[in-house]
Amino acid sequence: MAEKKHSLFLSRFITFGLLIVLLLFFSIPLNSQEQVSESHKGSANIIAFVSDTQSPMWIEKLWLKSDNNEEATRVLFSSLLREPDISAVFHLGDITPMGFFEYEWKDIMKYIKELNKKGIPVYPAMGNHEYFIFPSEGEKVFFRKFPYIRSSWYEKQIGSLAVVLLNSNFSHLSDDEIKEEQKWYENKIHELDEDPKVNVIIVGTHYPPYTNSKVIAPSSKVESYFVPIFLNSKKCKIFISGHAHAFEHFQKGGKDFIVAGGGGGLLQPLYTGKEQRFKDLFPYKTQKRMFHYVLCEQKGDSLYLKVKMISSDFHKFNEVYKIAIRVTK
Numbered sequence: 001m002a003e004k005k006h007s008l009f010l011s012r013f014i015t016f017g018l019l020i021v022l023l024l025f026f027s028i029p030l031n032s033q034e035q036v037s038e039s040h041k042g043s044a045n046i047i048a049f050v051s052d053t054q055s056p057m058w059i060e061k062l063w064l065k066s067d068n069n070e071e072a073t074r075v076l077f078s079s080l081l082r083e084p085d086i087s088a089v090f091h092l093g094d095i096t097p098m099g100f101f102e103y104e105w106k107d108i109m110k111y112i113k114e115l116n117k118k119g120i121p122v123y124p125a126m127g128n129h130e131y132f133i134f135p136s137e138g139e140k141v142f143f144r145k146f147p148y149i150r151s152s153w154y155e156k157q158i159g160s161l162a163v164v165l166l167n168s169n170f171s172h173l174s175d176d177e178i179k180e181e182q183k184w185y186e187n188k189i190h191e192l193d194e195d196p197k198v199n200v201i202i203v204g205t206h207y208p209p210y211t212n213s214k215v216i217a218p219s220s221k222v223e224s225y226f227v228p229i230f231l232n233s234k235k236c237k238i239f240i241s242g243h244a245h246a247f248e249h250f251q252k253g254g255k256d257f258i259v260a261g262g263g264g265g266l267l268q269p270l271y272t273g274k275e276q277r278f279k280d281l282f283p284y285k286t287q288k289r290m291f292h293y294v295l296c297e298q299k300g301d302s303l304y305l306k307v308k309m310i311s312s313d314f315h316k317f318n319e320v321y322k323i324a325i326r327v328t329k
Helices: 002-026 069-082 102-115 135-145 175-193 220-225 227-232
Strands: 044-049 084-089 122-124 154-158 161-165 200-205 234-239 247-252 257-258 292-299 302-310 317-326
Touching: 044 069, 069 102, 069 292, 069 302, 069 317, 084 154, 102 122, 102 135, 161 175, 161 247, 175 200, 175 227, 175 317, 220 227, 227 234, 234 302, 257 292, 292 317
Parallel strands: 044 084, 084 122, 161 200, 200 234, 234 257
Antiparallel strands: 044 292, 154 161, 247 257, 292 302, 302 317
16 A cells, blocks of 8 residues: 555656746747837827736636636737727736746737737736745746837836835845835836826736735735825826736726736636725626726826726627826926
């Protein structure tokens, strides 16, 4: 009996080892055509936010129901390609299931390159799946795919809009990196607040400071490190995150917090009614919120957000929610 157990253990160990070797083999860099560009098509002032486009992993399907997830992601990018006047797409993380694994990037890079052909760059934030399973390799692949991104926290200006993307994966950052990011963030928000060319600042992270998800918890570190600076800024108007695979809308300190994790990952149920952690302003009080993306545009003295959510037949994305926010000029 002991010999059989030992043999079974050895067999499983060898199988696991072979699997790791195969995964590492497939993570070998592909040619330079896998890289994408930052070229802009013009001066349009509309930007899009997507998040959590990773296809489901088998282990996730043990407790969450799949919902034609890969097809949802394909239709989402097809819809973005048909949107008029988009200047850029900001991805809030969890681009693929395993960031280090080259094979998993195949489809998403195809979608991103289609956007590039229309002069629409994609600016990504680091999600937890970008670090999964081998963090350092995942980070290398991330920067290789997006060679115009030099740091995991950075800022981009699109017309009068400034988007500040932060790395909220605190468990993968050293104490020095956390301090460096925090100092950069504080200085950048102050700089943008004083910049007359900037009317609105949007802060984006992967982990949300607030969510009613039953699967993931709100990030207390995002709330303590990033939210106070956001609230104290005169131009910061929207704090947008992913990670929770649902759409949610909260208000804190008179400002708007959005969760927009509907890019294709397994939909997560939410606490609703009396069970919810935070008051959700989204009018459709379902436990699950379908796949979606968010459009932002500044016109006059207002910033307009439109939420596009997938139709029941998975053929298109329809506008289901609008938010209008006064801005400081």
